[in-house]
Each structure stands twice: as structure tokens, then as C-alpha cells.
Amino acid sequence: MTHNTTHVLARDADGSSLLHDTKNSITISQSIASELEIVEGQQVALAKPNASPQRVATGRYIAAYHVAAITDSDDERVELGPNGRQYISDEGDFEAELRDQVPDNTLTLPEARRRNEFTETLHIDDYTSDILVMAYHGGDIEANTTESADWFHKKCKEYGIPTDVYTARGYGKENFGRWHVGSSSMHLRSFPKLREVAARHYDLAVSFHLHDVPNNDESPKVLVGGRAGSDLRNRVAGRLDDALPSKYDYITDLSQHSMMGASHENIVNWMTRDGASGLQIEVTPRISQIHRKTVGREVALAVLAYLGGESP
Structure with a gap:
């Protein structure tokens, strides 16, 4: 469009x-x-x-x-x-x-970067996929989140599981306030490629994000939220804890933090068939910068194990 x-x-x-x-x-x-x-x-x-x-x-x-x-x-x-x-x-x-919409989808990614613009991408593995992975605050908004989504997709493909990928990227300095649209506010009229997949009714949606919440001298936090079941959230947190080299505090209880993606209006939840099967990953900028590949791959492995009943 x-x-x-x-x-x-x-x-x-x-x-x-x-x-x-x-x-x-x-x-x-x-x-x-x-x-x-x-x-x-x-x-x-x-x-x-x-x-x-x-x-x-x-x-x-x-x-x-x-x-x-x-x-x-x-x-x-x-x-x-x-x-x-x-x-x-x-x-x-x-x-x-x-x-009349946020992205200019006539631009290629290099053009959008050069013009400090905003654009969407959508990759459909096939039209039987039950999993949607998203990074809609990509580019310079929440850096490296699209890379984590791509690694999630690659790991799922390695195991023969089709996964659709939706990303949106905004570029430029002082970018967060200019391009960041909240997860519970995104309007389908404003994001045409998101609208393309909104009626697909996925069994599971996964979104990757950054947070930069002050630590108050505590360990940096990794938030594993969304309305997906606690078994899945805990499995993801455990897998990341084993894979990441530093010590972080992992929060999976939806009541313990305001950025847990618990709202039914959060895109990661309402993109799913039951409106309650979203998985939202929030890591610090440093984790995303250094370990974006690990984050994407380990979340995928946790999801695959959860869906298959065993560890890949």
C-alpha cells in the first residue's frame, strides 16, 4: 500500500x-x-x-x-x-x-537509513506458519532488536519450523522519541505491512525490545513477559541465564514490572489466535549490542523445546 x-x-x-x-x-x-x-x-x-x-x-x-x-x-x-x-x-x-501512515515503504533499508526515515519489512516463510517474530522498534530506536528477530527466524528455519518476520525501523539521532510508538498503541491503519499479517491468527508471537531502566545499583534486568504461559516464560529465562556470560536478574512474573507486556492491547498478544500467547523479550542495550545473536537463538531454542516437548 x-x-x-x-x-x-x-x-x-x-x-x-x-x-x-x-x-x-x-x-x-x-x-x-x-x-x-x-x-x-x-x-x-x-x-x-x-x-x-x-x-x-x-x-x-x-x-x-x-x-x-x-x-x-x-x-x-x-x-x-x-x-x-x-x-x-x-x-x-x-x-x-x-x-497518513508512519512508514514510507517505497524506501529500501539503505535509503531509509540515509534519509533518517522509517520503513517496514515483512518476510513470510510460507502461509502455514504459526509463529510470528517481531522487532518493530528496530533501526536506531531500539538498536539490534531486528538482528535478534532475524537470528530467531534462522534458528527456527534450521529446525524446519516456518516463522514469519515483521520488522519496522526508524533511523536518525535523538530517535527514540521521534519514532517510538508504544506496543499497546500501534494502529493497523498506520502500519500497512503489520496489517497484512494481523488477520493470520498466529499460535505464538514473539517480540524483541530494549529497556534502559535505571538499575539502582542492582543487577541489570532481563524481562521475559507477554501473556504466554509462565512455563514458556520461565523456560526462556532459564535458557538465557545459561547462555549469557554475565549475571542478570530475570523477571518473568507479570506483576513484578511495568514493562512486562501484560496488556491484552499489546501487539505481541493481540497478534495471536487467543489474544494471550505473546512473548515479549526486554534486554538492556549492552546485552543487545554484544549478545543480539545469542538472545535471538536462545529464545528460539526455548520456544522450539516448549512446542516440541523436548530440548532441540
Whole structure:
């Protein structure tokens, strides 16, 4: 699916607006919503085409935003908070381009990297796969997570188990706030390749993530969450504990941390047949940088053992 764009006037929200202190939400006029068939709750990309070369070089001219509301206005206007606006512009009022989805899937990965853009990829092993592996905060958002997903897929393929792979990558400096869309907020209208597989009803979905939660002088944490059964979560944690060389604290109890992927709205859960068979892996940036291959392979081996009833 190709995307649609329109030119708009972007303005800072009034100081009394709920948007004023937000970073990732905008309102759009009814005329824009009608033209691009945008609905409340979806995500869009907003860019400043005439941004300075310095901003373009770092990617700070384009970002993803959540459409918090559609106003009654019939002009071509977008409003956003100053904090969110600073992702793409230093000016309070500016001409912008609005895209009706987050990715530009006309770009190759090298092109997306060069332009500090966002794009999706989808690999279908075959149309009988019961497992979906995802890394939708890839690129410079949560670095090396797509590599872990790829290694998961390779290990499953080695054992003859077909696995579909969905990735999304955002590039550029100061990238997390610009491109990160929360796991429980991703709208299918905003991610067309994700929409392609949303109706597949997988038996299991696995997603790879980074977290950078302060350790408070405790051991770094590895979170093995999602609504998949505790037997699977514990098996994954045990396998990673055996494989990773340093000592980490492994959390598998969904009640013990806020980033456990326990919500039914979390994409890793609602992509599954029963809405409760998602497995979310959260590791530290250092683990992902040094051990991304190990993480992907060991999670795959734990999943294969769980599904087959024995260790591969």
C-alpha cells in the first residue's frame, strides 16, 4: 500500500490545550482527516520539508505522532505541543507535510537509513506458519532488536519450523522519541505491512525490545513477559541465564514490572489466535549490542523445546 500526503500548517497548541505538554500527540482538522481518511487514535508522520540541513542530517525534521483528536475546523491545520514540535522544528508555526501512515515503504533499508526515515519489512516463510517474530522498534530506536528477530527466524528455519518476520525501523539521532510508538498503541491503519499479517491468527508471537531502566545499583534486568504461559516464560529465562556470560536478574512474573507486556492491547498478544500467547523479550542495550545473536537463538531454542516437548 502506498501512502498519501498533504501539505498542512502546523501550529503550537494553545497553552490551555491538553496537547501543550505532550510530546507525541497532535490534533488535525476535519478537512485533513476526510482528505486522507485518517481516524482518531492512529499514528501519522509529520515532516518539515524545508528543514535546515543540520536537522535533515540528524533526522530531526520528521516524526511519528498519535492523532489525539479531529477538530471541527475546515482549514488545513495541525496542532501539536511545543515539546513534540521540537522533534521536527524550532518554529512555532511552519508549513509541514502530513503522511497518513508512519512508514514510507517505497524506501529500501539503505535509503531509509540515509534519509533518517522509517520503513517496514515483512518476510513470510510460507502461509502455514504459526509463529510470528517481531522487532518493530528496530533501526536506531531500539538498536539490534531486528538482528535478534532475524537470528530467531534462522534458528527456527534450521529446525524446519516456518516463522514469519515483521520488522519496522526508524533511523536518525535523538530517535527514540521521534519514532517510538508504544506496543499497546500501534494502529493497523498506520502500519500497512503489520496489517497484512494481523488477520493470520498466529499460535505464538514473539517480540524483541530494549529497556534502559535505571538499575539502582542492582543487577541489570532481563524481562521475559507477554501473556504466554509462565512455563514458556520461565523456560526462556532459564535458557538465557545459561547462555549469557554475565549475571542478570530475570523477571518473568507479570506483576513484578511495568514493562512486562501484560496488556491484552499489546501487539505481541493481540497478534495471536487467543489474544494471550505473546512473548515479549526486554534486554538492556549492552546485552543487545554484544549478545543480539545469542538472545535471538536462545529464545528460539526455548520456544522450539516448549512446542516440541523436548530440548532441540
